[in-house]
Amino acid sequence: xxxxxEAGLVAGKDLRIESRSRVAVSQILPFGLxxxxxxxxxxxxxxxxxxxxAPGLFWIAVLLASxxxxxxxxxxxxxxxxxxxxxxxxxxxxxxxxGKAAAIALELLVLxxxxxxxxxxxxxxxxxxxxxxxxxxxxxxxxxxxTGTLYGVLAAGIRLRETLxxxxxxxxxxxxxxxxxxxxxxxxxxxxxxxxxxVALLGIFAVLYTAIGVLAFGPLWEES
Amino acid sequence: xxTRDRLLDPRLSRALGVASLVSLVVLALxxxxxxxxxxxxxxxQRLMYLHVPAAWLAYxxxxxxxxxxxxxxxxxxxxxxxxxxxxxxxxxxxxxTALTLVLGSLWGKPVWGIWWAWDARLVTxxxxxxxYLGYLALRRIPxxxxxxxxxxxxxAALIAFVDVPIVHFSVEWWRxxxxxATVFNPQLxxxxxxxxxxxxxxxxxxxxxxxxxxxxxxxxxASLEDEMEEREVEAAIAERIGxxxxxxx
Numbered sequence: 275x276x277x278x279x280e281a282g283l284v285a286g287k288d289l290r291i292e293s294r295s296r297v298a299v300s301q302i303l304p305f306g307l308x309x310x311x312x313x314x315x316x317x318x319x320x321x322x323x324x325x326x327x328a329p330g331l332f333w334i335a336v337l338l339a340s341x342x343x344x345x346x347x348x349x350x351x352x353x354x355x356x357x358x359x360x361x362x363x364x365x366x367x368x369x370x371x372x373g374k375a376a377a378i379a380l381e382l383l384v385l386x387x388x389x390x391x392x393x394x395x396x397x398x399x400x401x402x403x404x405x406x407x408x409x410x411x412x413x414x415x416x417x418x419x420x421t422g423t424l425y426g427v428l429a430a431g432i433r434l435r436e437t438l439x440x441x442x443x444x445x446x447x448x449x450x451x452x453x454x455x456x457x458x459x460x461x462x463x464x465x466x467x468x469x470x471x472x473v474a475l476l477g478i479f480a481v482l483y484t485a486i487g488v489l490a491f492g493p494l495w496e497e498s
Numbered sequence: 499x500x501t502r503d504r505l506l507d508p509r510l511s512r513a514l515g516v517a518s519l520v521s522l523v524v525l526a527l528x529x530x531x532x533x534x535x536x537x538x539x540x541x542x543q544r545l546m547y548l549h550v551p552a553a554w555l556a557y558x559x560x561x562x563x564x565x566x567x568x569x570x571x572x573x574x575x576x577x578x579x580x581x582x583x584x585x586x587x588x589x590x591x592x593x594x595t596a597l598t599l600v601l602g603s604l605w606g607k608p609v610w611g612i613w614w615a616w617d618a619r620l621v622t623x624x625x626x627x628x629x630y631l632g633y634l635a636l637r638r639i640p641x642x643x644x645x646x647x648x649x650x651x652x653x654a655a656l657i658a659f660v661d662v663p664i665v666h667f668s669v670e671w672w673r674x675x676x677x678x679a680t681v682f683n684p685q686l687x688x689x690x691x692x693x694x695x696x697x698x699x700x701x702x703x704x705x706x707x708x709x710x711x712x713x714x715x716x717x718x719x720a721s722l723e724d725e726m727e728e729r730e731v732e733a734a735i736a737e738r739i740g741x742x743x744x745x746x747x
Contacts, residue, residue: 428654432639441635442654445628446661449668456672475668482660490653497646 277369284365284373289380291350298343298381306339306389310396324397329458332393333451336386337418341440343381344422347374348430357431367492371423375487379419386411403461406469410461413476414454420483421446427494449479502579503721505714514711521704528697536694545605551701552597553623555709559591560630562713564659567652578724581648584655585637586716588630590709595627618670625665629658644724 292298313331317323324331351357360370390411394401401407425442429435453472460469506514529547536543563584570580602620603613614620636654641647 424657428636428650428657432641434639438632438635438639441628442632445625445632445665446658448625449661449664452668452672471671475664475671479664482664486657486660490657493649494653497643497650 277366277372280365280369281372281376284360284370285376285380286373288347288350288374288377292377292381295350297346298385302339302342302346302381303385303388305342306335306385307392309335309338310389310392314396319397325399328393328397328399329462330455331397332389332458333414333454335389335393336382337444337447337451339385339389340378340382340418340422341443343378343385344426344443345436345439347378347423348426348435351430361495367495368488370495371427371487371491372484374426375416375419375423375484378422379415382415382418383411386415399462401462402464403466403469406461406466406473407458410454410457410469410473410476413473413480414450416480417450417476417483418447420480420487421450424483424487424490424494427491430494450476453479503718503725505579505583505717511711511714514707514714518704518708518711521700521707525697525700525704528693528700533693533697534691539609542605542608545601547697547701549598549601549605550698551705552594552601554702555705556591556594556598556623556626558706559587559594559709560626560659560662562587563591563630563633563655567655567659570648570652571656578644578648581644581651582717582720583713584652585634586713586720588633588637588655589716590712592627592630592634594705594709595623595630599623599627616673618666618673621669621673622662622666625669626662629661629665633658 310331313335314324317327351360393399422443425439425446429439429442432438453475457469457472457476460466460472504511525547529544533544533547535541566580566584566587569575570577570584599620602623606615607613633651633654637651639647
């Protein structure tokens with residue numbers, strides 16, 4: 275079996291678990307939406323703040339929700355010794371990494387689409403430069419999912435995982451947060467030309483951490 | 499796997515301790531009295547003699563952590579010596595980064611009028627601080643398998659290290675795109691007085707000796723902790739099988 279096919283199987287397994295357990299839909303998505311709502315309480319909606327800072331708020335909400343999604347992706351492996359089962363299945367470490375990351379990325383893209391709609395409607399944002407926005411979201415999401423999967427396995431199987439994961443992940447993701455927010459701002463302001471360097475940065479981040487994940491996931495998975 | 503339980507010879511370690519004490523006193527004398535007062539920043543500029551060496555040591559310490567982690571992962575040089583060294587150095591790196599931030603803040607208040615500025619270097623340093631704080635938190639979690647967790651730690655250190663240039667470039671880009679003039683006083687880049695440069699060098703040397711001394715001490719502490727853990731396990735096993743327990747020295 276090729277690595278891609280194995281990755282597809284792992285991704286399919288994770289997505290099937292999500293579609294049956296509905297944790298993503300019933301917990302992670304509502305969490306993201308309540309964060310969007312809370313920002314409106316923190317920043318007075320009447321003064322037009324919200325529309326101006328919408329890109330940053332959107333990515334903060336995505337980042338927080340993604341922490342839950344990543345934690346969840348490894349929590350499912352803890353139950354019923356699923357980790358041992360997957361390890362004994364003889365799959366390539368790189369394939370498991372790519373599969374899990376792809377499943378997380380897909381979940382996050384759906385989450386972003388819904389949260390994005392929420393932000394546009396609730397914060398009264400007028401949308402421009404949809405192409406830049408979509409590419410930014412794609413690059414940022416791949417980076418998020420790759421880094422998240424890498425740190426997810428790093429923290430897998432150890433105590434205090436839930437509290438450790440955010441501390442490990444958030445500083446590493448600082449450039450993603452920064453790049454995605456700036457690119458969204460430029461796109462929404464109708465200056466997509468300014469956004470391209472940020473999209474490039476996000477792309478480099480995504481490629482780099484996917485490469486590290488492909489290399490490092492196997493050994494970490496064996497240890498976890 | 500046998501590992502050395504000391505990094506340096508005890509005599510050398512003691513000599514480093516004395517040397518760091520002496521050099522810090524010399525630094526204090528030069529920094530407070532030897533170096534002339536700065537024309538524009540007055541006395542506040544003297545914080546430079548602590549702030550700049552602390553920043554330099556933070557980078558050195560994180561560099562040592564990355565190098566030691568790579569040496570651990572390389573199969574031919576794999577030894578728990580590198581894991582302990584990486585951990586000890588990261589702890590010192592976090593300490594010096596915190597010192598850099600606090601001293602910089604104290605310096606910034608009288609010179610710029612603010613405790614904190616959203617300058618590229620400041621933001622990068624702050625992210626660096628949290629990046630390695632997470633690494634230390636990961637290290638602190640006990641595990642039954644020293645080699646396994648050492649491998650995990652080493653990979654985590656390298657992933658964090660890879661992030662540093664990305665954080666640096668993205669933050670730099672952000673601040674230069676959005677804020678043309680920086681708050682940094684152009685006077686800072688002006689020619690530096692001879693005695694000032696000398697004092698700065700004394701600071702760098704004193705802090706480096708202090709780093710080496712503390713690194714050795716922290717390494718020793720880590721190996722003693724490991725030994726204690728080993729003895730506790732042995733005592734517990736002996737108790738179980740009913741063998742006479744040799745009380746730890």
